Amino acid sequence: MPAHRHVHHDATRLAADALADAIAEARWDDDGGPAAPEAPDAEQRRAEWLRVSAELTARFPALSGRHDVIVTCEPRTVSGAKAAFFPELALTEIDQAVFAPFGPDKLRPADEGDEDRYPAAWGALVHEAGHAAHSRWMPPDDALETAANSAAEILEESRTERAHLRTRPEDRTYLRACVTRLVTDDLSGSDIDGKWAAAHAAGLILARRDVGILLDEEVAPLEWKVAEILGWHVLGTLTEIWNAAFGCADDDGQSMLALGKAWCDALGQDPEQPEPSKAEQQAAEPEASTGEIWATVAEVGELIAATEARQEVEHAAADRRDRRKAKAAADRAAAELAKKVFAPEAAAIVPDGYEPRWASNPITGSRDPKPAERKQAGKLARALRQAAYRERASTSVTSAAPPGRLIMRQALARDAQLAAGAVPTAEPWRHTRRLTTPTPPLRVGIAVDVSGSMTAAVGPIASATWILARAAAATDPDSRTATVAYDSGLTAINRPGRTPNRVVNFAAEGGEQALAEAIDVLNVGLELTRPGAGRVLVAATDGMYTTRERDAAAERIAYLTSTGCAVLQLHVGESDTYARLPGAQFLRVARAALIEEIGKAVVAAVAATH
Structure with missing residues (x-):
């Protein structure tokens, strides 16, 4: 027989046979000496496999639509197959070996996407989910051991996969992997090239081409070999039979058995008798024992693997192209947004994706700098010149x-x-x-959160913004700073290339926080990702964002730091209400020490510039 069954309605008999086998094995192990000692980590491995089984059980309803099925991972399955479904017990069993090379401690099926590391094993689970959802017919007791029922079970393999893919087409990849690694390996009778064996191989492999799982060029060698044994007319009849099975209802056992009988008739096999054993096939066709069918099945597996490797390369290239296109589009959008934000006399600009489509201007006026602020600007300029000096x-x-x-x-x-x-x-x-070694210029972008929770910090930040801009201008004519206030809109407080004469005051009364877009605008205006300058991004914020806002900001921060730009998150004041931005250096500072902390970071960035 070429393969194990995957749906078992005789679970009681199987359990009894498995118990007898276990008793016989235990007697053999105890005959003539002590049993082999258990591995030191055996108990831990059993616990890990129980965890994996529970996590697979939790994800089974999404695959099958059934919440009553339990999944177990066994070191040796009762059915003998790599995976099987027991309708009477609402149980799916999977052989632990299909997860190789991963041990149970490396498996995390509860995490969506983890299945991509072991697609063949997940394909086996998907296949059994197809049986759980769609194999709802049961043969009569007197038909269980007949060739007609065996043929119907062959047809059921591809029928359930076709029905499953109608609702979950994304599982095709896993079913392909299951065919490549498990279905072909599960075929036995490697030295039999009889009619029944050839038809069985066609029902398991060629039918999956008509389902849409395999490709014509992948199964072509097997199709020619089966036609050589059966003839093209008989193969055409079998093809019509499995395509007719695709149209059967999930509970239409009568039609499935009728198709099984038609299968037997096409092969000249008595449908009321058991399917022919290996010995019977050898006796009936002694010249057909060369093993060419199963060698061809192995070739089909190699062709599928080659197709997968080629498609993986093509998909990787397509992903790179898509990423480049997406990056170019994002750069164009950021440049357009920066042009609007830094335009002279521009009001608050609301980026795409934020509501409402208008935002109030947070700027409340301006004032002359205080003597202490002028003094701090001069002190910072001297520190920057010293840091920028090169022998x-x-x-x-x-x-x-x-x-x-x-x-x-x-x-x-x-x-x-x-x-x-x-x-x-x-x-x-x-x-x-x-x-003479040129001194590096300075690029500093400050993103100021002006949502309502930042009210107490805006005064010190406005002062620090003016001090930093004046100090940078006094250090190097090519140095540039810029400040953008953000809530749901973006407002330029200080534009690149312009040295403010007055301190700009602003209020914090906004709602949403468009930090990611503020970073994009500052990056465009200051070229924060371009090497050759001391580059710093300062985000003055308490970090209280939605998940979408936080993830978008974290993506920009990771990109900046990968190019050598320092990123700081400043939390100003004594409030304990804050959250840290992933990837940014977190500094919690008092209002009076704000410019000192920013100055230290900027000086360090200039000193580290090569």
């Missing part, structure tokens, strides 16, 4: 003629070369070249 680079160069310092050893070598009539190569003069 002149010096390089020693030798030459055949002055200027420079004479190296006597090289001069003697040159005289000897000339005396010998050789072309002189010695260079007796050495001088030092000193080159």
